[in-house]
Amino acid sequence: MTKHVLFEIGMEELPARFIDDAQQQLKEKTAKWLQDLRIAYDSITSFSTPRRLAVRIENIADMQTTIEEEARGPAVAIAKDETGAWTKAAIGFAKGQGKTVEDLVEKEVNGKAYVFVTKRIEGRATKDLLPEFKDIITSISFPNNMRWGTHTLRFARPIRWLVALYGQEIVPFNITDVETSDITYGHRYLGKSVKLEDAMEYEGKLKENFVIADANERRARILEGIEELQTEQAHVIVDEDLLAEVTNLVEYPTVFKGEFEEMFLDLPSEVLIISMKEHQRYFPVKSLEGKLLPFFIGVRNGDDTALDTVVKGNEKVLRARLQDAEFFYEEDQKNTIDHHLEKLTRVVFQEKLGTLAEKTERVTALTERIAENLNFSNGMKDDAIRAAEISKFDLMTNMVNEFTELQGVIGEIYALNYNEKETVATAVREQYLPTHAKGELPESEIGAILSVAEKIDTIIGIIAVGMTPTGSQDPYALRRQAIGVLRILEEGNWEMNVEDLLQIAYGIYDELEIEKIDDYKEKIHEFFKLRASYLLKEAGIEQDIFQAVMDKEIGNFTYAMAKARHLSEKRHDVAFKEKEEALVRILNLADKAESMDITPEAFETDSEKALYEQFEQSKIDFKAHDEAHDAIQAFEQLEALARPIHGFFDNNMVMTDNKELRNNRLALVAAISSLILEYANLALIEWKQQF
Amino acid sequence: MNIQQMILELQKHWSEQNCILVQAYDTEKGAGTMSPMTLLRSLGPEPWNVAYVEPSRRPDDGRYGDNPNRLYQHHQFQVVMKPSPSNIQELYLESLEKLGIDPLQHDIRFVEDNWENPTLGAAGLGWEVWLDGMEITQFTYFQQIGGLEASPVSVELTYGIERLASYIQDKENVFDLEWTDGVTVRDIFYQPEFEHSTYTFEESDTAMLFELFSMYEHEAKRIMEKGLVFPAYDYVLKCSHTFNLLDARGVISVTERTGYITRVRNLARSIAKAYVQERERLGFPMLKKGEKIND
Numbered sequence: 001m002t003k004h005v006l007f008e009i010g011m012e013e014l015p016a017r018f019i020d021d022a023q024q025q026l027k028e029k030t031a032k033w034l035q036d037l038r039i040a041y042d043s044i045t046s047f048s049t050p051r052r053l054a055v056r057i058e059n060i061a062d063m064q065t066t067i068e069e070e071a072r073g074p075a076v077a078i079a080k081d082e083t084g085a086w087t088k089a090a091i092g093f094a095k096g097q098g099k100t101v102e103d104l105v106e107k108e109v110n111g112k113a114y115v116f117v118t119k120r121i122e123g124r125a126t127k128d129l130l131p132e133f134k135d136i137i138t139s140i141s142f143p144n145n146m147r148w149g150t151h152t153l154r155f156a157r158p159i160r161w162l163v164a165l166y167g168q169e170i171v172p173f174n175i176t177d178v179e180t181s182d183i184t185y186g187h188r189y190l191g192k193s194v195k196l197e198d199a200m201e202y203e204g205k206l207k208e209n210f211v212i213a214d215a216n217e218r219r220a221r222i223l224e225g226i227e228e229l230q231t232e233q234a235h236v237i238v239d240e241d242l243l244a245e246v247t248n249l250v251e252y253p254t255v256f257k258g259e260f261e262e263m264f265l266d267l268p269s270e271v272l273i274i275s276m277k278e279h280q281r282y283f284p285v286k287s288l289e290g291k292l293l294p295f296f297i298g299v300r301n302g303d304d305t306a307l308d309t310v311v312k313g314n315e316k317v318l319r320a321r322l323q324d325a326e327f328f329y330e331e332d333q334k335n336t337i338d339h340h341l342e343k344l345t346r347v348v349f350q351e352k353l354g355t356l357a358e359k360t361e362r363v364t365a366l367t368e369r370i371a372e373n374l375n376f377s378n379g380m381k382d383d384a385i386r387a388a389e390i391s392k393f394d395l396m397t398n399m400v401n402e403f404t405e406l407q408g409v410i411g412e413i414y415a416l417n418y419n420e421k422e423t424v425a426t427a428v429r430e431q432y433l434p435t436h437a438k439g440e441l442p443e444s445e446i447g448a449i450l451s452v453a454e455k456i457d458t459i460i461g462i463i464a465v466g467m468t469p470t471g472s473q474d475p476y477a478l479r480r481q482a483i484g485v486l487r488i489l490e491e492g493n494w495e496m497n498v499e500d501l502l503q504i505a506y507g508i509y510d511e512l513e514i515e516k517i518d519d520y521k522e523k524i525h526e527f528f529k530l531r532a533s534y535l536l537k538e539a540g541i542e543q544d545i546f547q548a549v550m551d552k553e554i555g556n557f558t559y560a561m562a563k564a565r566h567l568s569e570k571r572h573d574v575a576f577k578e579k580e581e582a583l584v585r586i587l588n589l590a591d592k593a594e595s596m597d598i599t600p601e602a603f604e605t606d607s608e609k610a611l612y613e614q615f616e617q618s619k620i621d622f623k624a625h626d627e628a629h630d631a632i633q634a635f636e637q638l639e640a641l642a643r644p645i646h647g648f649f650d651n652n653m654v655m656t657d658n659k660e661l662r663n664n665r666l667a668l669v670a671a672i673s674s675l676i677l678e679y680a681n682l683a684l685i686e687w688k689q690q691f
Numbered sequence: 692m693n694i695q696q697m698i699l700e701l702q703k704h705w706s707e708q709n710c711i712l713v714q715a716y717d718t719e720k721g722a723g724t725m726s727p728m729t730l731l732r733s734l735g736p737e738p739w740n741v742a743y744v745e746p747s748r749r750p751d752d753g754r755y756g757d758n759p760n761r762l763y764q765h766h767q768f769q770v771v772m773k774p775s776p777s778n779i780q781e782l783y784l785e786s787l788e789k790l791g792i793d794p795l796q797h798d799i800r801f802v803e804d805n806w807e808n809p810t811l812g813a814a815g816l817g818w819e820v821w822l823d824g825m826e827i828t829q830f831t832y833f834q835q836i837g838g839l840e841a842s843p844v845s846v847e848l849t850y851g852i853e854r855l856a857s858y859i860q861d862k863e864n865v866f867d868l869e870w871t872d873g874v875t876v877r878d879i880f881y882q883p884e885f886e887h888s889t890y891t892f893e894e895s896d897t898a899m900l901f902e903l904f905s906m907y908e909h910e911a912k913r914i915m916e917k918g919l920v921f922p923a924y925d926y927v928l929k930c931s932h933t934f935n936l937l938d939a940r941g942v943i944s945v946t947e948r949t950g951y952i953t954r955v956r957n958l959a960r961s962i963a964k965a966y967v968q969e970r971e972r973l974g975f976p977m978l979k980k981g982e983k984i985n986d
Binding site for chain 2: 012013015016050144147148150157158160177188189190249250298300301302309310312316317318319323324327343346347348350351355356395475476
């Protein structure tokens with residue numbers, strides 16, 4: 001008869017964000033384990049709450065499947081001597097397999113005869129194998145682990161009980177000092193401890209004890225509760241992430257509605273939302289018109305006993321938070337932008353790099369130069385400069401001091417309150433974008449250049465004073481910021497080389513009287529190259545290609561990206577093989593040249609004249625397409641050189657004894673090489689055309 | 692229940708769990724964790740169970756006594772148990788019941804909150820405990836202290852006394868809380884709140900504070916080299932408080948903070964190491980003979 005198995009790991013409250021993944025892992029690991037063990041079963045069901053992870057194996061077979069396995073021995077030619085008698089090799093093989101030569105059979109594999117034995121692997125009793133489940137439990141991986149008490153085990157949170165049931169029997173094992181049993185625990189306050197008679201009664205018994213072990217059911221109950229409380233005029237904003245979190249913060253959800261005083265609605269909605277969602281895990285409520293209403297939806301872990309008290313408590317907490325925010329907001333409004341800006345003169349940005357006011361000056365100068373370089377209209381340039389001048393004022397407000405995650409967001413709201421232009425206010429917010437490597441980019445052009453200027457200033461400054469990030473040490477998040485800069489340049493299709501952008505910034509830093517390390521420009525350039533490589537790699541470009549493309553410089557990053565994509569295709573293109581060989585041959589020979597001074601009259605043969613003519617033409621056409629950053633067309637001009645290059649090498653002896661002739665030919669090679677290198681160092685690419 | 696009774700109840704409860712009741716430590720600090728009774732004693736293999744009230748100064752939270760929820764100085768009730776007992780959550784919940792908080796009438800939750808104090812090179816995992824949405828306790832299993840692995844692991848409970856009292860006494864304003872019969876928080880603490888806020892935000896001599904920071908740092912290093920762990924640690928606490936005053940005055944930028952924090956952390960690390968070495972030299976006197984340290 002088949003039985004059911006239940007394993008439950010009881011813990012101190014797991015972080016909500018760990019739970020879904022851990023449940024998934026537990027289920028998958030269990031399935032894989034049973035498969036490896038050759039134990040049959042009908043189905044696996046998994047459960048999770050903040051205090052438990054559980055898995056049930058239904059109708060598990062009581063034995064492993066018995067299997068027959070063939071083992072191959074030596075070739076017959078070796079297993080038997082001339083007389084047909086078994087050799088030592090055959091006897092040894094049979095013995096090694098726990099058999100005798102009588103058990104050996106002959107079979108052909110790929111036309112050659114071998115000896116085989118058939119082995120039977122007897123299935124063991126499931127019961128004896130189940131204690132190994134301990135290793136499944138300890139192999140669950142969590143975003144971070146901890147130790148507790150005197151134990152060396154690292155796990156998400158301390159394990160407090162273990163249920164391990166096979167039919168009605170307890171599967172014996174222990175983790176730390178916790179022994180398995182058949183007793184589980186209900187809701188911390190509403191439930192009791194429960195002795196389980198069978199795995200199938202698990203979720204039912206728990207429900208009687210105020211624990212809903214199925215996360216989907218908890219989620220559905222929360223949504224139902226929300227549905228009951230919302231009306232057409234007041235609908236609840238259900239953020240999926242918050243819903244998932246709340247689902248995993250409770251074992252038995254009861255949804256409630258709370259209120260706050262209407263006067264708090266005068267606060268910026270971002271502040272209200274962050275107070276409700278991030279800090280208290282409440283769902284905000286909006287009107288039909290999308291305006292916030294003075295309500296919130298919370299979820300209690302428990303039933304509706306004394307729900308009034310709970311609601312009142314929650315309202316009190318939110319009120320205190322909003323009172324705080326209101327105090328900050330009012331204090332801030334009493335002051336002007338200039339007041340906040342003045343404070344920046346007293347705040348150190350970095351010991352060697354001066355105050356935030358000084359940083360702002362640098363960022364403003366840089367913004368102006370970038371705007372000029374990009375040919376912004378005067379009006380836009382002025383807006384950009386204004387945005388840069390006021391960019392950091394909100395850091396001095398009470399509100400940002402309290403809600404640091406709202407830097408820039410508060411800047412935008414306050415700038416509008418202070419009658420700044422909308423474009424300026426938006427840019428103040430957008431300067432911090434992207435906030436992570438793949439985050440959203442500034443949408444406005446002014447926001448984009450302010451964001452670039454702000455980041456470039458930090459990167460150059462910090463590296464210039466000798467704090468280049470190393471290993472895990474990147475306290476100023478310079479890597480993320482450099483990636484942000486490159487992404488803005490790329491996606492905004494900026495007409496600006498990375499090197500030129502850095503040059504503009506160096507112009508400001510060169511004048512600065514600060515202690516700079518000697519080779520900071522090389523370090524910065526190297527740093528950007530690494531970030532650019534990272535982005536190319538993320539885009540699926542292989543290392544040799546991005547090294548080839550950025551051999552000389554990063555240049556225009558959009559163009560570099562396009563070149564890398566084009567070359568990635570070309571490397572597999574059979575038709576390109578011949579061209580690639582021609583171009584790479586030029587690159588390899590170019591070293592031998594002493595100069596690039598070509599004397600056209602000195603060419604003797606038709607083939608060298610033909611190459612020279614094609615080069616002159618390609619050079620002009622390449623330049624046009626290169627300037628237009630057309631990666632495909634530019635490359636075609638190089639490809640056009642391939643045929644005459646082959647003709648040149650087939651018909652001419654480059655390293656001829658005639659020195660004049662040799663130097664002229666080498667000069668042509670070097671000139672072509674230099675043109676190719678403008679595009680990419682093709683010699684660094686591992687060509688993979690298949691034939 | 693007034694604050695005085697709350698403290699007495701908590702002391703009684705934790706003393707019944709074999710905690711040593713000690714008194715607040717006499718150097719300014721931002722949190723009860725920073726008392727050497729927690730920070731240093733959590734290090735090394737010796738068992739340690741302690742409970743105390745710690746007045747904690749957070750200059751940045753000063754509000755001139757105007758704000759109903761914020762204080763320059765608030766009180767924490769601190770419990771540390773090493774190694775962490777397996778029923779610590781139950782012991783904690785019992786303590787709430789002794790304060791008259793019936794879990795059935797409320798929503799008490801353990802919400803993930805991993806604690807980190809970079810200034811002290813300390814980190815732990817645990818929760819903030821919510822009472823009907825209000826954070827009333829920080830519950831932490833120390834994993835690292837002063838840059839050293841904490842083993843065995845100590846558990847630390849930090850009750851926010853005023854928070855908890857405002858709930859128990861159902862008061863909207865912290866200054867209306869009853870400390871003892873007929874005496875409110877306002878009576879005792881309003882004037883110092885006002886004056887400390889004025890000092891912190893308007894009158895502090897920042898040049899002097901910068902200089903003090905350097906002096907304290909220097910002195911800590913100097914006496915560290917002489918192996919005087921506890922005096923050196925006092926100077927680290929002074930560095931930390933001075934830094935907090937400067938920070939509250941708004942004269943240290945977000946970026947600059949990192950530098951100062953690193954300086955204090957390096958000190959804390961060397962002190963933590965020296966403390967353990969010193970205890971080892973003394974033969975870990977609080978470790979009973981033959982006691983098992985780890986499994």
